[in-house]
Amino acid sequence: MPLRILVGCKRAIDYAVKVRNHFISETKFNLNNAKIQVKSDFSGVVTEGVKHALNPFDEIAMEEAVRLKEKKLASEVIAVSCGPAQSQDVLRTALALGADKAVHVEVPGKEYETLQPIHVSKILAKLAEQEKVDLIILGKQAIDDDCNQTGQMTAAVLNWPQATFASKLQITDGDKEATCEREIDGGLETIKIKLPAVITADLRLNTPRYATLPNIMKAKKKPLKKISPKDLGVDISPRQEIVRVAEPPKRQGGGKVSSSEELTERIKKLGVV
Template identity: 65%
Template sequence: MARVLVGVKRVVDYAVKIRVKPDKTGVVTDGVKHSMNPFDEIAVEEAVRMKEKKLAEEVIAVTCGPAQAQETLRTALAMGVDRGIHVEVSGPEYDTLQPIHVSKILAKLAKDEKVDMIIVGKQAIDDDSNQTAQMTAAFLDWSQATFASKIEKTDGKLTVTREIDGGLETIEVKLPTVISADLRLNQPRYATLPNIMKAKKKPIKKVTPADLGVDTTPRIQVVSLEDPPTRQAGAILEDVDQLVVKLKEGGHI
């Protein structure tokens, strides 16, 4: 049976209206509700289902972030994950933490924990990078199955249905592998109160990127972050003739 490592990220809750900082260096996060990245919830659910089907013997969740990121790990543990690993990154180092750093961290932990499979969300809803799964597979030289909407295990292999621009693509990958979860892979469960209480007793190991030999020096500099331009109000025209006149004038409709 496989051992599964699941990546989870603490992000600003999807229902919160994002506000850009006055100095345009990022978004306001202080005093703002955070939760687990929705695509990572799907990844956790899939890993837990694998364990319930006896396809996985252990599920380990890992998160990179400040002390508050432990709340995200506890949510994963309450959903059925066995144990957690908190890679402590805070302050300016966390502000410039990029997918390449997270990928190296996941790759190192995969080797240390001797896992056969890594499952992450296809992207995080804060930076929308969609890079971590692909780069992790490259660092490990493992097979990869991104944008997975269905996963079936047969004869030591995985048959994965992927969501692509033209529809659906079905591929077969050998273990070990890296999978990124798409929206339609499953419907994540709610953590019940008894499981939330049990999660408080499950172990969480703390490490730092330095402990794992990962250099988190930023490779990218954010020059400026700005709100998208406000759309101008539309206008109702009486007929096509008025539309033609407006278009000739170069006006906005």
């Protein structure tokens, strides 16, 4: 029987947005020239006026789910995003890429700022049970917080097998088993897991397609359901506190030497040799 697949779709700052090299007061923040900057109170980064997009690893996860459907191995692809009202933008993108329907778990304002992987994993687990899905595919991590936790926690909550950092995926044994190739230190590892399962997508799993204009128009007519964490019985009270967010130290400039002897002397002074 074809699989029902749930795909996580996080709204993150677009990877093409550049980082400011200095702090700027939020009151002077120019929305027409938005770049990533640390907030003046060091509680996080400014997101207002900064371009957002579907998290690249989640885009790869969506592409893999759509490919499974095109191979007749999946019957339905469900896109899910947890976040503010703007998260519907990435869900529309997912629908244009080939998802059949979308679920927006709305988490507004300050609540979203403290939303953590443990909360998202519980939300995904509840939706997986409600939708009776056979496979969850997530990006291995989000490019904003780089937590790399949601997939593993979701598998733990559901008590499902997991295959993380998948660079190749094959459904075998009559849709009852998945064979995943994953990159590890020093080589590749191939594992087999029973379905239902959670898989996280690595960079080399596939190359996502572009959303065509006809599919973008069709996406507007596809169902998009809006619910809240309370509807799923999930408590999103923060479990941890961000103490301080700061830019890394500025890299020191280099210098020129006139000879190899001078270079050797400088290296000796640095204690490298």
